[in-house]
Structure formats: structure tokens, C-alpha cells
Amino acid sequence: MSAYEKLLPDTLDGSKPFWDACRRHELTIQECLECGHRRWPIGPACTHCLSTDFSWVGVAGTGEVWSWITYHQAFNSAWAADVPYNVALIRMDEGHTMISNIVGVTPDEIRIGQRVEVLFEDVTDEASVPKFRPVKP
Amino acid sequence: MNQTPSTNLRGRGAIVGVGRTAMGNLQGSTALGLGLEALRLAIEDAGISKDEIDGILTHPGTTSREGANHYLRFSEAAGIDPRYAASKSMGGSTAGALVQEAIMAIDAGLATTVACVFGDAARTGGQKFNSPSGDPGLSWGIWGMFGPQANSAMGARRHMAQYGTTSEQLGAVSVTFREHAQNNPDAVMYGKTITLEDHQKSRMVVEPFHLLDCCLISDGGVAIIVTSAERAKDLKHPPVLVAGMGQGYTARKNEREDWWYLPHQKNVLESAFAMAGVGPEDIDVAQFYDNFTFSVLLWLEHGGFCQPGESGPFVAEGNLKMGSRLPSNTHGGSLSDAYMQGWTHIVEGVRQVRGEAGDRQVPGAETCLTTGRGMALNTANALVLTR
Known part of the structure; x- marks a missing residue:
């Protein structure tokens, strides 16, 4: 198999858990622990309430x-x-x-x-x- | 969050000088050199001395090497120590944003005469416009999404599915602006006419866009000199007043299902019209940011020139042509004049309102709308220019 030359995901900016889950074939998203909002793309704070408390949850x-x-x-x-x-x-x-x-x-x-x-x-x-x-x- | 649009700055700022260099394939040119040449031309057009410029606002070209510090190197190279300076990088909406910032700075007393400048050697500098879409933290290049066509093509496809818009209707924009370029000897595509059939037969780039749905890649420079309406009265040309202006952004491109429709553009035009005290029916001539043909369709819908979904038939009926209801991109636009990230649109607007556009003058034009938009389609602004 030849080397994969396409752009690969980087795991900076807090995105490593997302790509680790992809490796397990699970699609995830960050869910705010204060207001419950699910944000995308990956970011350090909730796009509704700016809380930095979140968990990674699976999506359908x-x-x-x-x-x-x-x-x-x-x-x-x-x-x-x-x-x-x-x-x-x-x-x-x-x-x-x-x-x-x-x-x-x-x-x-x-x-x-x-x-x-x-x-x-x-x-x-x-x-x-x-x-x-x-x-x- | 509805706010009453401000009218405080209506007509308080004026454009008193414009300069555009030769454009196209300019061997040996540099971004910095082209910006300086444009500045010299704009100073000459304004009939002022360089010493009167105390503000420098720049838009780094795609081939500029200075990044966010561009304003400092440009000022140094121009031999100016400004009282007020900055650089902005908002892609195709930078030009309008800098003119607006100039007016605000002058009104606040931070400067009296501001030069807004852009230069780029994109063509000879090998700029391929092939960078990945998305953000550094999540590049859409992972899925093969490269180049600026992609975002606009995505919107065009959905508009087609939702409203029945056709590739031939997009082609009508391309053919109309090419016709207009035949009245502009400075246009890269001067002397090179096209038909709708040429548009349809041009190769597919990013479907639904053919090659002739896409703007040019050009070398060139543009400068625009702004001062107060009061001071402008004493200068060489009758001042072109900025009667209205607006800005808007849809930063949340991934969390809004209507990102593709660019909802911020509606706010931008409503703000600009409200400040100027005009409506779409008052616009004599328009210069719409046209990186791709489809971009023009959305401006028409957002500005209320036609109903949502009806822009395809509107352009196919010839409403953008010279002598019609809304003569648009009278210089040929980014599609057929040159691609200067929207800067030439403001220059053309000034020339139309001054009444000095020669063979392409819209008779009696007193009010011109200019628009700009950039990045992942999510920055935008507009100016209403009047006498």
C-alpha cells in the first residue's frame, strides 16, 4: 500500500479526543456541562455560554x-x-x-x-x- | 438583537482620490511596488501632496510578505510616519472595511486624510488560490476541499436545488460583465468577448462552476484616499460622499444551517441603505463583489433588488446590463476587469458618481452601491456612494 499523501488531521487545539474517537469509529461532539449546548467545530469554550466545562458525547x-x-x-x-x-x-x-x-x-x-x-x-x-x-x- | 442603524456618519466621509495601476500579467512586479504606484496615482488624482496623508490603512496582498505588520513596512516604503495606521485581512471585504475605518478615524479626529491601499502580484507571483478551506484547527482539506470556489459552489448548488436556478442564469452574469469590460480599455478581458455558449462549454472546475463562472487572477494595485466631507470641498474633484455603510459577519458557519445563504449580507445592505436613507430603487449603478457569478445573485436577493430565489431569472432578463434597471459591474468586475479583491469596485463606483467613466458612464448616475465579501463567504460590507 502506497503512503497516504492527503492532508491528515492535526490534533492541536484540543481536537485529539475527537480524532481518537474516530480511530475507534465513534463520532463525537463537545457538550457543555453548564447549558447542554453541543458545539461544532471543536473549541475551548461553549459557543452559547462560554463555559469551559464540557464532556465528549457520542452522536448518531x-x-x-x-x-x-x-x-x-x-x-x-x-x-x-x-x-x-x-x-x-x-x-x-x-x-x-x-x-x-x-x-x-x-x-x-x-x-x-x-x-x-x-x-x-x-x-x-x-x-x-x-x-x-x-x-x- | 435588532439595533436601529446609525445615521451619524451619513455623508461625513468622502473619497477624494483613486488610483489603479495597470492590471493583469505584470512581469517583475511586487505587491509592495504595486501598492506604492497606486498610492502615487491616487495622490495625483486627489491633487494633494503626500505630506497631507496622516493615516495609512493597508490590505496585505496574497503575495505580501509582511503579514499583520504590513502597514508598517508600507508606510516606511512610502516615506510616511502616520498618526493612524492598521492592516486588515478580510479577503474581498477588506477594501470596504478599510474605507469605513478611515471615515471613523477621521470623524474621531485621529487623522485627517487616510490612504487605503492594496497591492498584489498574485498572477506573476504564482498564487494558485488552492489553500484548504475550513480552519487551522479543522482543515476541510482533509476531505479534499481546496480553493475559494468550493464555498460559493456549495451555495450555488443549494440555490439551484431550492429555487431552480440554472447554470445558464449564472452564465448571464459572466456574459454581461464581459460585455461591460469591452467599454473598459484597462480591463484584462478588453477585446475578448464571450457568448453564453462559451460559458457553457468552458471546462468544469468545481461543479456547478465552469471556468467562466470564476474570477481572474491578476497583478495590480489600488489606492483610495479618504478625508472629511468638509475638507473634500476644497479639493480637485467634486467629492464622492460615503452616504451609507454597513458591515456584517456570519462567523458561525458550522452552527448555522443558513450559512450558505450568507445572512449577514442582508444586514450589511440594510444598514448601508438605512444610513444613507435610500432603498434599492434609489441605486443608479452597482458594483457587486463577484469572485464567482453566483455571488452576484445573492447580493441581488439580499439588497431587495429581487425576491429571494428570483435572482436567476432577474439576471437572465438582462437587468444588470448597461441601459437597464440596474447597470452593474460597469468596469467588468472581478470576472472580466481584474481580480483586485473588490478594490476596483470602489474605484469604479467613484468614477461613475463623478461622471468620468467615459464610454461606460451610466447617464446621470448619482448613487452607486459597492459591496465586498471575503473569507469563507462570512465577511461582508457595503458602501453607498453619492455626490
């Missing part, structure tokens, strides 16, 4: 395609072999939006409003990246 990993685009040109050489590939904006059932890829479909099979669920790609021995696939009806 389901949502809907809010929008998507198709790259016909590689802006980064590590993605050249993937063209054309999609990048999707996914509205999670918990209310936040995530950027990811929809896997196992051709671009013309993606629709706005489509239900999707998370899966994890183990891209290196250390890193797993959350991606999404259509929920089977």
Missing part, C-alpha cells in the same frame, strides 16, 4: 446532504487520482454541519436532502477519517 452519525460540489480539477496533487470527486456539506441530526465526502456513489447519485450515515476510513495506522454514505431505504 446521521444527517442529510445540505449541499455538495464536484471537483473536476485537483487543487491539491494528492487528490489528482480522485477527480472527479465530491465534497459535501452535511446537516447532522444534532443541528451542526460537517464537511465530508459521500462514498460509494457517483456524483449524479447524490441529492440534496438525501439521508446519510457516517462510516470511518482508516487512512493510516494512526488516523481514521469520518465519511458518509447514503442510508439504505
Whole structure:
């Protein structure tokens, strides 16, 4: 297997627990212990009440395609072999939006409003990246 | 949190000098050199002496090496020790934000005459505009999201699904602004016409955007000199007053489902209109920030020039053309004049309101709207320019 050349997550800025959970194939989010708000992206304080007390909680990993685009040109050489590939904006059932890829479909099979669920790609021995696939009806 | 828009600064600041260098592929140019050349041209246009400038506000170019300290190096290179100075990096909304800051600083007595400056050698400097989207803490490049097209393309796709907007309607923006560039000998695309068919046949870049939905990459510099309306009366040109201005931000791009629709732009335009005491029906000519064709559609909806969802048919009906209801991007815009991160839009607005736009002058234009927007689409501002 050739080396993985795409950008890998960094684990600075308090994001290590998130990526460690991905490694276990669990999608998590920070939940405020004072007001209960779940914030995204990862940050040091609650985006509602600024409390720094939080816990990592699991989320369902389901949502809907809010929008998507198709790259016909590689802006980064590590993605050249993937063209054309999609990048999707996914509205999670918990209310936040995530950027990811929809896997196992051709671009013309993606629709706005489509239900999707998370899966994890183990891209290196250390890193797993959350991606999404259509929920089977 | 609704606040009554302020009218305190209505018409208190004026743009008295504008300068734009040659633009396009300028071999041997540097960001710093282009900014200084633009400054010299703007000083000449204002008919003032360099010594009268006591404020320097700069926008570091993508190829500037000074980062947040750019204002210091620029001032040093210009031979100016300013009383007031700063740099801002808000992408395509920096130009308008600096003009607004200049007016506030002058009104507060911290400076009398402020030069706002931008220079970039993006074209010859090899700027590829291919950096990852997202934030340093969570890069969207992990999922292959690189380059500025991505955010706007994401919005365009959803607008298409929600309202039936088409690629041909986006193409109408591209073709219209290219037509306008034919009246602007300084435009990079002067002499190079396109048809809707050319737009449709141009290669896909980030679908739904074709190549001709995307702005140019250019070298060039722009400077804008701001002073008080009072002081402007004695200068060379009739002053162009900043009657209204607004700023807004949707910083919470991941926690708001309407981020793609850029809700802050509506607030920006409402604030600018309210300060100026005008509505969309009063705008004679507009210069909309057009990094991509779709950007223009959202400005039209947020400004009340058409109803939400109706901007596609609005542009396809020809409403942005010269001689129509809302002549827009009369210089050709970022799509066909040059990509100066929105700076040329303010220069063009000034020239239209002065009535010195030559072959592309909108007859009797007294009120011009200019807009800027940047970063992950989530910074924006607007100016209403009047005589």
C-alpha cells in the first residue's frame, strides 16, 4: 500500500479526543456541562455560554446532504487520482454541519436532502477519517 | 438583537482620490511596488501632496510578505510616519472595511486624510488560490476541499436545488460583465468577448462552476484616499460622499444551517441603505463583489433588488446590463476587469458618481452601491456612494 499523501488531521487545539474517537469509529461532539449546548467545530469554550466545562458525547452519525460540489480539477496533487470527486456539506441530526465526502456513489447519485450515515476510513495506522454514505431505504 | 442603524456618519466621509495601476500579467512586479504606484496615482488624482496623508490603512496582498505588520513596512516604503495606521485581512471585504475605518478615524479626529491601499502580484507571483478551506484547527482539506470556489459552489448548488436556478442564469452574469469590460480599455478581458455558449462549454472546475463562472487572477494595485466631507470641498474633484455603510459577519458557519445563504449580507445592505436613507430603487449603478457569478445573485436577493430565489431569472432578463434597471459591474468586475479583491469596485463606483467613466458612464448616475465579501463567504460590507 502506497503512503497516504492527503492532508491528515492535526490534533492541536484540543481536537485529539475527537480524532481518537474516530480511530475507534465513534463520532463525537463537545457538550457543555453548564447549558447542554453541543458545539461544532471543536473549541475551548461553549459557543452559547462560554463555559469551559464540557464532556465528549457520542452522536448518531446521521444527517442529510445540505449541499455538495464536484471537483473536476485537483487543487491539491494528492487528490489528482480522485477527480472527479465530491465534497459535501452535511446537516447532522444534532443541528451542526460537517464537511465530508459521500462514498460509494457517483456524483449524479447524490441529492440534496438525501439521508446519510457516517462510516470511518482508516487512512493510516494512526488516523481514521469520518465519511458518509447514503442510508439504505 | 435588532439595533436601529446609525445615521451619524451619513455623508461625513468622502473619497477624494483613486488610483489603479495597470492590471493583469505584470512581469517583475511586487505587491509592495504595486501598492506604492497606486498610492502615487491616487495622490495625483486627489491633487494633494503626500505630506497631507496622516493615516495609512493597508490590505496585505496574497503575495505580501509582511503579514499583520504590513502597514508598517508600507508606510516606511512610502516615506510616511502616520498618526493612524492598521492592516486588515478580510479577503474581498477588506477594501470596504478599510474605507469605513478611515471615515471613523477621521470623524474621531485621529487623522485627517487616510490612504487605503492594496497591492498584489498574485498572477506573476504564482498564487494558485488552492489553500484548504475550513480552519487551522479543522482543515476541510482533509476531505479534499481546496480553493475559494468550493464555498460559493456549495451555495450555488443549494440555490439551484431550492429555487431552480440554472447554470445558464449564472452564465448571464459572466456574459454581461464581459460585455461591460469591452467599454473598459484597462480591463484584462478588453477585446475578448464571450457568448453564453462559451460559458457553457468552458471546462468544469468545481461543479456547478465552469471556468467562466470564476474570477481572474491578476497583478495590480489600488489606492483610495479618504478625508472629511468638509475638507473634500476644497479639493480637485467634486467629492464622492460615503452616504451609507454597513458591515456584517456570519462567523458561525458550522452552527448555522443558513450559512450558505450568507445572512449577514442582508444586514450589511440594510444598514448601508438605512444610513444613507435610500432603498434599492434609489441605486443608479452597482458594483457587486463577484469572485464567482453566483455571488452576484445573492447580493441581488439580499439588497431587495429581487425576491429571494428570483435572482436567476432577474439576471437572465438582462437587468444588470448597461441601459437597464440596474447597470452593474460597469468596469467588468472581478470576472472580466481584474481580480483586485473588490478594490476596483470602489474605484469604479467613484468614477461613475463623478461622471468620468467615459464610454461606460451610466447617464446621470448619482448613487452607486459597492459591496465586498471575503473569507469563507462570512465577511461582508457595503458602501453607498453619492455626490
